[in-house]
Amino acid sequence: MADVGAMPTDIVPTEMTAIGIAQPGGPQALVPQRRAVPVPGADEVLIKVAAAGVNRPDVLQRQGKYPPPPGASDIPGLEVSGTIVAAGSGADMLLGQQVCALLTGGGYAEYALAPAGQCLPVPSGYDLIEAAALPETLFTVWTNLFERAYAVGGDTVLVHGGTSGIGTMAIRLCNLFDVKIIVTCGSDEKCAQAIGWGADHAINYRSQDYVEEVKRITGGQGVQAVLDMVGGDYVPRNLACLSEDGRHVSIAVLGGAKAEIFIPAIMQKRLTITGSTLRARSVGFKSLVADELMRTVWSFVDEGKLRPAMDQRFALTDAAKAHARMDAGDHFGKIVLVV
Incomplete structure (x- = not known):
């Protein structure tokens, strides 16, 4: 088990609902599964997911055309919002914060791991579901x-x-x-x-x-x-x-x-x-981008001037319906899964 620097006062379950890919194919390939809740390692956080954004790379992964990078979760999902409920050593100062985060995978789940450097704070009063549609x-x-x-x-x-x-x-x-x-x-x-x-x-x-x-x-x-x-x-x-x-x-x-x-x-x-492609870039690179976004862009998020275009919201277990909408091409802006 990875080293855990800090844990919350409430108990994190050992299992969670996540969306797996039964076999490459259409939206019906996305099926709810029971998975083990991941444990954060050094400089990682565990996020209790409020919502997860749906993106075109998720569709390509579902079709078998875009496998996750080595070491990444096979669960699709490149961005989430939620609350940090556990942290590995070096990241415990973030415990309890509401964040949105860029992931290499694993977002379509009740809990997801993220490198601490790829988390951005969600301003007070900002819709957590909208926040999930920001990072990617x-x-x-x-x-x-x-x-x-x-x-x-x-x-x-x-x-x-x-x-x-x-x-x-x-x-x-x-x-x-x-x-x-x-x-x-x-x-x-x-x-x-x-x-x-x-x-x-x-x-x-x-x-x-x-x-x-x-x-x-x-x-x-x-x-x-x-x-x-x-x-x-x-x-x-x-x-x-x-x-x-x-x-x-x-x-x-x-x-x-x-x-x-x-x-x-x-x-x-x-x-x-x-x-360029973003998913396979290093944590160090993505963390530098997060720092730059904090300096140059996040003030607009704080002021409510930067919000994503929101299309439809689907329950996590309706991920197949969310992908069917993206496949149809009729959406405007972001489709989001709500946990």
């Missing part, structure tokens, strides 16, 4: 759009999937940091939702050529950065949307893992093409 998209958008793509006030950026969890978080962060944002969506209704949420422009990619629309919106100059989760044939089109010295960041390949690009165009406009 906040860490992702911040590290990729504001760190890797260097988006700053006065820039214009293009973000695909404008009504997704990533897209809606990107919109709000851009609003807060004076960055103009153009998003793409799959219907006029979703474009209207994105505009209502704060996007400066929304393009229906089914009925409009988004490359031409970006040129029109920017007066032919293009955008300073593109945040892309599609990949495939979107990549050369994204590069055509960039201004000189523009930055392209790939964070997923939902539309294909390969792309054909025209290298001279990259050279002529001095473009930067980069990308």
Whole structure:
């Protein structure tokens, strides 16, 4: 058993309900199971989960396309909110605090482990269910759009999937940091939702050529950065949307893992093409990001100016229904499981 530096006054059970993956497949693969409550090791905390966010990587894991990193829980779920009820050595100062946390897995459960450095305090009066929908998209958008793509006030950026969890978080962060944002969506209704949420422009990619629309919106100059989760044939089109010295960041390949690009165009406009995945990054890296978010973003959370777009809430044991909604693609913002 791992070393436990501090335990709460109330008794933590030895077993819990968690959502396992019976076998790779559709939403029905998610089934409630009885699992042992994990024990925090050094610099880890045990969170009594109030809610867990549902994210696209969870879907890919359910389908057998995105296995957890070595040492991570096989239970899906990359973000939770709740109360710290046990702590390993080095983390006992957090005992009793309400937090939201970024995980490498294990969130779809009544209790979840998190590295202490990846926990962020939930402000008094902030909805714990909303707090569960913050970490994964906040860490992702911040590290990729504001760190890797260097988006700053006065820039214009293009973000695909404008009504997704990533897209809606990107919109709000851009609003807060004076960055103009153009998003793409799959219907006029979703474009209207994105505009209502704060996007400066929304393009229906089914009925409009988004490359031409970006040129029109920017007066032919293009955008300073593109945040892309599609990949495939979107990549050369994204590069055509960039201004000189523009930055392209790939964070997923939902539309294909390969792309054909025209290298001279990259050279002529001095473009930067980069990308990242977050889940497999080290605890040290993610803890540094959490520290930066505390310094630069968390004041907006404290003031109630940064809240996630919330779609539907489902009971933990209805995780299959939550995934069915995500698979349908009709959601706006974040789907959350409530314990």
